[in-house]
Amino acid sequence: MNFFDIIWFIFIIFAFTPVLQQKYLENMRIRTIRSLExxxxxxxITLIHRQETISFFGIPLSRYIDIDDSEQILRAIRLTEKDMPIDIILHTPGGLVLAAEQIAKALIRHPAPVRVFIPHYAMSGGTMLALAADEIYLDENAVLGPVDPQLGEYPAVSILQAVREKGIGNVDDRTLILADMSQKAINQVKSTIKRLLQDRMDSEKASFLAELFTSGKWTHDYPISYEEIKNLGISVRKDLPEEVYELMELYPQAGNRRPSVQFIPIPYKLPAKGNK
Known part of the structure; x- marks a missing residue:
């Protein structure tokens, strides 16, 4: 074997190693999912949005709920017997309202129980999906978020507030159009949230929660904790199956930067008194 053969051999190893690693991860994910099932x-069904890396250039790519997600989840629901429960593992910053509403409405139509497991966070559209479930399993340190609509870079409620404060006569046509769209978007999402909740609580409470989650009381990235969710009267549990956490380990963050958090990944116990 000459020098160039060695170079080619090393190149082939480096080229195929990521493919083999990805295949190993996929197999481990399927095995863990089957164990949980x-x-x-x-x-x-998993809906896990990590920051991923485009393979060749190593460019970070942020994920969010989109039409592709809704198509795949709707297909999974169609392939599920009507008397079989559905468990969804959620880890997402949110995404398109259209896609989130499609998934949420399909979940509430499923006759068997629907459970949602949230180990870390499910914001915005992810919260909408959680509210569509019959049972929410939320890690005690995990969070949900408001579902107030966003128009581009601005919250819809903030656009309406700006028009109210300046007066209709003091804003341009574009802002008035955005205000009209904002009001419609808020009404639509509020109506959706109420429909998701009204089968599990009285209409007055469902209306109150729909208003709360969409009214802009909080900033869009406000973390609504386990305790707050429970105090709002929403049924929530925190005993997530261990397989959920194991599955999250199989969706690693992009590996193109030095990790900022490190620890020895084994459980620690305090030593018995008197032992060193």
Missing amino acids: KKMGSRV
Whole structure:
């Protein structure tokens, strides 16, 4: 073997290693999903949005709920028997209202119980999906978020507030159009949230929660904690299956930068008194 053969051999190894690693991860994910399905007697669907890396250039790519996600989840629901429960593992910053509403409405139409497991966070459209579930499993340190609509870079409620404060006669036509769209978007999302909740609580409480989540009381990235969700009267549990956390480990963050958090990934116990 000459020098150039060695170079080619090394190149082939480096070229195929990421492919093999990805295949290994996919197999481990399927194995963990099947383990959870057997344990829960359900169909398990994951909606996990990590910051990923475009393979060749190593460019970080942020993920969010989009039409592709809704198409895949709707297909998974169609392939599920009507008497089989559905478990969804959610980890998402949110995304398109259209896609989130499609998924949420499909979930509430499923006759069998729907459970949502949130190990870290499910913001915006992710919260909408959580509210569509019959049971919400939320890690005690995980959070949900408001579902107030955003028009471009601005919250819809803030556009309306700006028009109210300046007066209709003191804003341009574009801002008035945005204000009209903002009001429609808020009404639409509020109506959707109320429909998602009204089968599990009285109409007055569903209306109150729909107003709360869409009214702009909080900033769009406000973390609504387990305690706050419970105090709002929404049924929530925190005993997530261990497989959910194991599955999250199989969706690693982009590896093109030095990690900022490191620890030895094994459980620690305090030593018995008297032992060193």
